[in-house]
Amino acid sequence: xxxxxxxxxxxxxxxxxxxxxxxxxxxxxxxxxxxxxxxxxxxxxxxxxxxxxxxxxxxxxxxxxxxxxxxxxxxxxxxxxxxxxxxxxxxxxxxxxxxxxxxxxxxxxxxxxxxxxxxxxxxxxxxxxxxxxxxxxxxxxxxxxxxxxxxxxxxxxxxx
Numbered sequence: 001x002x003x004x005x006x007x008x009x010x011x012x013x014x015x016x017x018x019x020x021x022x023x024x025x026x027x028x029x030x031x032x033x034x035x036x037x038x039x040x041x042x043x044x045x046x047x048x049x050x051x052x053x054x055x056x057x058x059x060x061x062x063x064x065x066x067x068x069x070x071x072x073x074x075x076x077x078x079x080x081x082x083x084x085x086x087x088x089x090x091x092x093x094x095x096x097x098x099x100x101x102x103x104x105x106x107x108x109x110x111x112x113x114x115x116x117x118x119x120x121x122x123x124x125x126x127x128x129x130x131x132x133x134x135x136x137x138x139x140x141x142x143x144x145x146x147x148x149x150x151x152x153x154x155x156x157x158x159x160x
Contacts, residue, residue, distance in 0.1 A: 043073045
């Protein structure tokens with residue numbers, strides 16, 4: 001994660017818990033937790049833990065919004081519109097401010113774009129083969145802020 005001049009490196013874990021809640025925990029390689037977010041089965045959001053350097057309301061809202069898009073949480077499914085453009089299928093959902101587009105090429109989700117008055121966020125993905133799978137890579141690019149997140153999926157049977 002690169003925020004302004006700060007670079008944070010580590011592992012971001014996503015897990016669906018036994019009670020159907022979802023957790024996102026970002027830790028460094030030594031196990032120090034940068035943040036621990038939780039979504040209830042009804043998609044309400046809770047910050048379980050966050051380091052003081054990241055505990056800024058605007059940053060927490062941005063991370064929450066990013067993870068909401070990535071995990072497809074809190075979408076107004078009644079507002080969904082589907083468009084086709086060449087080989088791409090765009091699924092549009094209304095937000096309080098702007099829209100979010102999920103752009104697929106065939107059956108593979110390739111991009112998520114959040115727009116308001118201008119493009120706010122683009123998430124590009126590779127290697128997402130089924131709706132329940134996490135992509136092999138994801139890159140979050142915030143167009144109005146100097147803020148990016150790069151994710152690479154680790155195999156569960158990795159030997160390293």
